Amino acid sequence: MGMDRREFLKLSAASVGAATVAGQASAQSLLDRIPNPFAPMPPQWFDGDVETVYSYCENCFWKCGIEVKVAGGKVRKVDGYATNPKSRGMLCPRGQGAPTQTYDPDRLKRPLIRVEGTERGDGQYREASWDEALDYIAEKMFAIRDEHGPESVAWFGHGSGDKWFASYLPGAWGSPNAAKPSVSLCTGPRETASQYTFGRGISGHEQIDWSETNYIVLIGHHIGEDTHNTQLQDFALALKRGAKLVVADPRFSTAAAKANDWLPVKPGTDTALLLAWMHVLVTEELYDAAYVEQYTLGFDRLVEHVQPYTPEWAAEITEIPADTIRRIAREMAEHAPRAVIPVSRHVVWYGNDTQRNRALYLVNVLLGNYGKPGGYYFCDAPGVDAYPAPDLPLAPSSGGCGGSTTDVEADSPFRDSVDRGLFYGSATAVQEMIPPMLTGEPYPIKGLFSYGVNLFHSIPKVDYTKEALKQLDLYVAIDVLPMEHVMWADVILPEATYLERYDDLLLQSYKTPFIAGRFPAIEAMYDTKPGWWIAKELGEKLGLGEYFPWEDMEDYLDTRLRTIGSDLEELRQQGTIVRRGRPYFADYERFNRNPLGTPSGKIEIYSERFADAGFDPMPTYEPTEQPPAGSYRLLYGRSPVHTFARTHNNAVLMDQHGENEVWIATKEAERLGVANGDYVYLENDAGVREGPVKAAVTERIRHDCVYIVHGFGHKAPLMRLANGRGASDTALQSSYTLDPISGGAGLRNNFVRVVADAPNPNHPPIKDLVADRSPV
Amino acid sequence: MTRYAMSIDLSACVGCSACSVACTMENDVPVGNHRLWIRNTTVGTFPNLTVEFRPEQCLHCENPPCVPVCPTGCCYVTDDGIVDIDEHQCIACGACIAACPYDARSMHPDGYVTKCNFCRHRLEEGKLPACVETCPTLCRSFGDLDDPNSAVSIAIREADRVDVLRPEQGTGPNLYYLNAPSSFGLTSNIWDVKHEEGAH
Numbered sequence A: 001m002g003m004d005r006r007e008f009l010k011l012s013a014a015s016v017g018a019a020t021v022a023g024q025a026s027a028q029s030l031l032d033r034i035p036n037p038f039a040p041m042p043p044q045w046f047d048g049d050v051e052t053v054y055s056y057c058e059n060c061f062w063k064c065g066i067e068v069k070v071a072g073g074k075v076r077k078v079d080g081y082a083t084n085p086k087s088r089g090m091l092c093p094r095g096q097g098a099p100t101q102t103y104d105p106d107r108l109k110r111p112l113i114r115v116e117g118t119e120r121g122d123g124q125y126r127e128a129s130w131d132e133a134l135d136y137i138a139e140k141m142f143a144i145r146d147e148h149g150p151e152s153v154a155w156f157g158h159g160s161g162d163k164w165f166a167s168y169l170p171g172a173w174g175s176p177n178a179a180k181p182s183v184s185l186c187t188g189p190r191e192t193a194s195q196y197t198f199g200r201g202i203s204g205h206e207q208i209d210w211s212e213t214n215y216i217v218l219i220g221h222h223i224g225e226d227t228h229n230t231q232l233q234d235f236a237l238a239l240k241r242g243a244k245l246v247v248a249d250p251r252f253s254t255a256a257a258k259a260n261d262w263l264p265v266k267p268g269t270d271t272a273l274l275l276a277w278m279h280v281l282v283t284e285e286l287y288d289a290a291y292v293e294q295y296t297l298g299f300d301r302l303v304e305h306v307q308p309y310t311p312e313w314a315a316e317i318t319e320i321p322a323d324t325i326r327r328i329a330r331e332m333a334e335h336a337p338r339a340v341i342p343v344s345r346h347v348v349w350y351g352n353d354t355q356r357n358r359a360l361y362l363v364n365v366l367l368g369n370y371g372k373p374g375g376y377y378f379c380d381a382p383g384v385d386a387y388p389a390p391d392l393p394l395a396p397s398s399g400g401c402g403g404s405t406t407d408v409e410a411d412s413p414f415r416d417s418v419d420r421g422l423f424y425g426s427a428t429a430v431q432e433m434i435p436p437m438l439t440g441e442p443y444p445i446k447g448l449f450s451y452g453v454n455l456f457h458s459i460p461k462v463d464y465t466k467e468a469l470k471q472l473d474l475y476v477a478i479d480v481l482p483m484e485h486v487m488w489a490d491v492i493l494p495e496a497t498y499l500e501r502y503d504d505l506l507l508q509s510y511k512t513p514f515i516a517g518r519f520p521a522i523e524a525m526y527d528t529k530p531g532w533w534i535a536k537e538l539g540e541k542l543g544l545g546e547y548f549p550w551e552d553m554e555d556y557l558d559t560r561l562r563t564i565g566s567d568l569e570e571l572r573q574q575g576t577i578v579r580r581g582r583p584y585f586a587d588y589e590r591f592n593r594n595p596l597g598t599p600s601g602k603i604e605i606y607s608e609r610f611a612d613a614g615f616d617p618m619p620t621y622e623p624t625e626q627p628p629a630g631s632y633r634l635l636y637g638r639s640p641v642h643t644f645a646r647t648h649n650n651a652v653l654m655d656q657h658g659e660n661e662v663w664i665a666t667k668e669a670e671r672l673g674v675a676n677g678d679y680v681y682l683e684n685d686a687g688v689r690e691g692p693v694k695a696a697v698t699e700r701i702r703h704d705c706v707y708i709v710h711g712f713g714h715k716a717p718l719m720r721l722a723n724g725r726g727a728s729d730t731a732l733q734s735s736y737t738l739d740p741i742s743g744g745a746g747l748r749n750n751f752v753r754v755v756a757d758a759p760n761p762n763h764p765p766i767k768d769l770v771a772d773r774s775p776v
Numbered sequence B: 001m002t003r004y005a006m007s008i009d010l011s012a013c014v015g016c017s018a019c020s021v022a023c024t025m026e027n028d029v030p031v032g033n034h035r036l037w038i039r040n041t042t043v044g045t046f047p048n049l050t051v052e053f054r055p056e057q058c059l060h061c062e063n064p065p066c067v068p069v070c071p072t073g074c075c076y077v078t079d080d081g082i083v084d085i086d087e088h089q090c091i092a093c094g095a096c097i098a099a100c101p102y103d104a105r106s107m108h109p110d111g112y113v114t115k116c117n118f119c120r121h122r123l124e125e126g127k128l129p130a131c132v133e134t135c136p137t138l139c140r141s142f143g144d145l146d147d148p149n150s151a152v153s154i155a156i157r158e159a160d161r162v163d164v165l166r167p168e169q170g171t172g173p174n175l176y177y178l179n180a181p182s183s184f185g186l187t188s189n190i191w192d193v194k195h196e197e198g199a200h
């Protein structure tokens, strides 16, 4: 990056000097300064008083503790702070770039109501007061409730405020149709697998004991491209300590670039690799026999089960040599229990994902690392009482990332969620809430709230979603930016950014569990409001005021903190309150306690419950669909400077990475006549075409897949930096494979063709777009 | 005497750009300018590959070619070895931009040359440069090269391999790249080897 500009500058400066350079500089400023070269430079932001406010970051959902630096009434910088266990004084690029989002002139600024008589998607709005906007919503909601019941309003949420819009309000209102993309489009299968194996979730934070481990095996886990701050720190420190790293990935990822061994596994075959590792550990008796004896149930059945899964069998399937498979298994065993295969996020790949994650856990179990130093540690969230309020009529149902949810009781007056019975697990699946909008089965969904969920950049089958949205009686979007899906809503409620608002306490399960606070660094700009305020005001208009008895967020937080002997002022001064954890089995056994929550109290290698429900009680390998000739499997991942589809209008981050590229293996590109840097289209069987997108012709990927970074390809003209740059993977996901156990939507069975000779869109540099953006 | 220097351990750097964004925010660098940027270079063929993620910035050279060419004398070296610019004396002639073999300097839209100055204002407060402080892989070290116990001296001493950019220029860089991952060494010094740039 930067090459062209630099070369240009260098050339222009060298050949002509001041005349050309004046073109770069503002002529005015030169005139101002040349006559008086001793005029002082304007002061820098850090020259005067700088106030520091504690908060936690939300440029991704890792939620690092931050100190927000405010000078002259403006947020100038965001840094980590040492006493916060998640930032430890460091931040990733997205966290660093936070202020630019707050000062983005393209932000949503005041409530908007879609102009009467226009269609959803036309994008025509009129400004409204908060009062009018919320009244409008309440009226439509009452109408839906009267005709169809409260369950016919669905609630999607992602981000800190999803507590209000995907849990609390739906519970108060009486709808079990509340869902988070962070479950069925992300971590659902790993959580279900963990619940049914260990009787505990992974709990939203991957509890890998990085500081104690000596051997790490990553499978499709993109540390480095995924810049979850603490995880990246721990990973780097482990490697520096000399831990060995193996990376199985169809792509030579950033993590692979750091690995001792890269296994370019054939996409879709990871479970075969894991089964073969179990085979070697079991048949060569390399597993931790004492651990297996003490903590597990069903090992003898596993011995029998893994017999056919030889490395030679797996080599055929995975295209990884049998010797390599065997060697890695032996090396893992040599380092056990300080050898670990970390579970990752976004595990919805092929539809068999609960079983793949079970297989991953079982290799760890054979290594004896779960609940032991150097493996997986145990963690719980610190306890802080809720604000005293009446019980909600319906238990919140969306679950966390962990997705553990309550079933609607048999004698409840409420109907079960629309996706009940489509899969085995109990967490709601966001993508399964869409069809009832069109089909009315099992009952219609007529209203929808989307709090921070990008409907068109997360849920597959985008065209289907658009058709479904047209059938609704009410669609409300609560967001910060005029994303494409936001500009389809009937009512748009502009939220304040996380630097401008309070939010609920962050109760973080961690090796050292901790509580972190979010304090507003500046007043909310424009006519934007924090999520908690919107929820309370709307709750009152819906006649649910009794569930919102707090005066404001300060009262709410202070009351909660007093239940643990602290208060709001203390947290304001301190930012984070750190607790002691109980990371290992030994910490429980000392008190005769058992951290495992399975019915048997053991790690269930063999799952009776899966067997009873008609699923494989131990993981097996199911072949995945292969791309037809001429097509490639569409893989997708992360840019280190972007989060989901959220950060693509942030000028500083877009200046780092302003369009995605499609990775194509060199040999395939030669065959297709595509050169590095050419623009191409990606096209799927459903006739969706994305792009033009730049080709990165590279040795770093297998021949049978192509790869793009997720989150680009916005079709949102009001997001002037993001609009039209790159390609959207979600748009190309015209199908998904439902994981029958967890309800996860497997997204990697989508195939695309590469169409050469797309026109070069000549994207202007971000700096030119920024210069042209006058505030709207 | 203090002789400030920085090192970057390329075996740890993942090219995440946290350093670059931190630099932009700290120093109010306009969008489009960079005092610090990342290159990634791949060497080899599938499946025997190396990727080098290499952050680049001003190297605070011992013999800085940019300083003598400045007609106003606003480019100078501090007693601590920091190559800095007295921005209000800069007439934007661009001579230093042309002279720097590393493209470390760029023209600020307000009409003066700008580049990394090791975050001097932070050093004065006893803080580390912004890029060093935020780097999530802890691959950057900073300090006084004349102090054998400084973080940078220790990092350089403990490294298996130490490189500087384009040593043939005789500039004497004070930015050291440690543990370059390719067996060819720093990729910028090996342009005759087959390689590819980029791929995000």
Ligand code: SF4
Residues within 6 Å of the ligand: A057, A058, A059, A060, A061, A062, A063, A064, A091, A092, A093, A094, A095, A096, A227, A228, A229, A230
């Ligand atoms: S990992 Fe980065 S974006 Fe995510 S919370 Fe931490 S600093 Fe923010």
Ligand code: SF4
Residues within 6 Å of the ligand: B008, B012, B013, B014, B015, B016, B017, B018, B019, B020, B038, B053, B055, B134, B135, B136, B137, B138, B139, B140
């Ligand atoms: S922050 Fe650190 S790891 Fe990231 S690019 Fe900069 S030097 Fe490399």
Ligand code: SF4
Residues within 6 Å of the ligand: B019, B022, B023, B024, B026, B027, B035, B036, B057, B115, B116, B117, B118, B119, B129, B130, B131, B132
């Ligand atoms: S030392 Fe400061 S000015 Fe130099 S690259 Fe690092 S952050 Fe930027």
